[in-house]
Amino acid sequence: MTPQEIESAVLRILGTIAPxxxxxxxxxxxxxxxxxxxxxxxxxxxFIAVDKELHxxxxxxxxxxxxxxxxxxxxxxxxxxxxx
Amino acid sequence: MAExxxxxLGADMTAGRLVTWYKQPGDTVQRxxxxxxxxxxxxxxxxxxxxxxxxxxxxxxxxxxxxxxTPLAVIRExxxxxxxxxxxxxxxxxxxxxxxxxGPERDVRMRQAIAAAVTRSKREIPHFYLATTIxxxxxxxxxxxxxxxxxVSDRFLIGVLFLKAVALALRDVPxxxxxxxxxxxxxxxxxxxxxxxxxxxxxxxxxxxxxxxGQSLADLMRSFRDLVNRTRAGELRSSELSDPTxxxxxxxxxxxxxxxxxxxxxxxxxxxxxxxxxxxxxxNGQLVTRPVVTATLSADHRVTDGHRGALFLAAVDALLxxxxxx
Numbered sequence: 001m002t003p004q005e006i007e008s009a010v011l012r013i014l015g016t017i018a019p020x021x022x023x024x025x026x027x028x029x030x031x032x033x034x035x036x037x038x039x040x041x042x043x044x045x046x047f048i049a050v051d052k053e054l055h056x057x058x059x060x061x062x063x064x065x066x067x068x069x070x071x072x073x074x075x076x077x078x079x080x081x082x083x084x
Numbered sequence: 085m086a087e088x089x090x091x092x093l094g095a096d097m098t099a100g101r102l103v104t105w106y107k108q109p110g111d112t113v114q115r116x117x118x119x120x121x122x123x124x125x126x127x128x129x130x131x132x133x134x135x136x137x138x139x140x141x142x143x144x145x146x147x148x149x150x151x152x153x154t155p156l157a158v159i160r161e162x163x164x165x166x167x168x169x170x171x172x173x174x175x176x177x178x179x180x181x182x183x184x185x186x187g188p189e190r191d192v193r194m195r196q197a198i199a200a201a202v203t204r205s206k207r208e209i210p211h212f213y214l215a216t217t218i219x220x221x222x223x224x225x226x227x228x229x230x231x232x233x234x235x236v237s238d239r240f241l242i243g244v245l246f247l248k249a250v251a252l253a254l255r256d257v258p259x260x261x262x263x264x265x266x267x268x269x270x271x272x273x274x275x276x277x278x279x280x281x282x283x284x285x286x287x288x289x290x291x292x293x294x295x296x297x298g299q300s301l302a303d304l305m306r307s308f309r310d311l312v313n314r315t316r317a318g319e320l321r322s323s324e325l326s327d328p329t330x331x332x333x334x335x336x337x338x339x340x341x342x343x344x345x346x347x348x349x350x351x352x353x354x355x356x357x358x359x360x361x362x363x364x365x366x367x368n369g370q371l372v373t374r375p376v377v378t379a380t381l382s383a384d385h386r387v388t389d390g391h392r393g394a395l396f397l398a399a400v401d402a403l404l405x406x407x408x409x410x
Binding site: 018019020033037038039040041044045047048051057058059060061 | 228231232235236237239241242243282284285308309312313337338
């Protein structure tokens with residue numbers, strides 16, 4: 001997957017978690033939690049969906065690395081590259 | 085014959101509109117089956133039946149709005165032997181359906197229902213409030229160790245430790261797990277924790293996590309996530325709205341450190357948890373930093389007093405010091 005494809009997939013997942021959010025205005029460097037009205041259950045649902053749809057299981061200790069859109073795309077891209 | 089009635093789904097519900105019948109006359113129904121959808125101030129709710137038998141006659145058609153308690157259908161009760169041996173239901177024709185209102189109309193009605201409930205609560209219930217700060221060093225360490233070995237779909241949230249600790253602490257102070265009805269307190273044997281859940285388009289519902297004290301932590305986590313997801317998807321069941329025996333509210337995800345809740349009548353207590361924060365903490369005379377949470381209790385002074393409330397919060401604290409036993 002290209003970084004663009006990963007970003008689209010991450011945004012699609014976020015859209016299912018927070019359907020009311022305008023994701024076109026999501027700032028890539030700012031944590032999701034500071035921009036979207038999401039709670040810990042939403043974040044857990046997000047990580048479960050990333051695992052299911054992108055086949056990347058993110059350990060809890062790496063959650064700080066995937067707190068932003070940019071960080072999340074980079075993390076998933078690296079994980080997929082290591083596997084390839 | 086038994087009557088299946090419009091259920092009371094919250095202290096201030098007066099009427100509901102039948103949206104869909106999932107069963108038709110002649111169908112077999114088992115206790116616990118969802119047989120209808122009803123539209124209320126809290127959105128569309130799946131309604132369960134509490135009698136096993138055969139649906140004899142439908143009395144209220146989709147689209148009709150009727151007061152709480154109105155018979156909706158007649159059920160011919162199964163003989164005890166039939167109740168013990170469930171029979172498969174015949175395939176049902178496509179359900180008759182009306183459309184539940186959504187959007188602004190539902191939002192206005194939900195806000196009115198919340199307004200009525202909290203106004204009644206503050207008018208009738210003499211609240212008292214307690215707070216304590218709980219050291220979560222053991223709990224967060226244990227959680228990290230557990231989650232390192234669990235697949236992402238089975239990971240625990242700190243919130244589920246809070247829910248289980250509350251459920252177990254209620255065994256020590258059972259008068260907080262009760263309803264105030266007809267001028268007296270009625271304790272509940274079952275511990276059904278109402279989980280205060282915000283809805284994305286505004287509003288708040290606190291459906292019941294049933295028998296929270298008897299579930300393993302893994303089961304409780306699954307039930308908790310399922311309940312919150314179904315609440316937000318508008319897929320609650322009637323019993324989840326009608327039978328919480330106490331409520332837990334957590335605003336830690338919103339950044340606040342403490343929440344002093346308003347009791348949902350006819351319940352007699354609400355427990356609050358704030359955000360987990362690092363704070364200076366004294367351990368054996370040494371100053372260290374520890375993750376801590378502020379736990380609060382709002383309780384009905386007609387039912388109990390500060391001494392018992394303090395024992396309850398102390399029990400929650402003690403349970404969170406031994407997370408492996410939750």
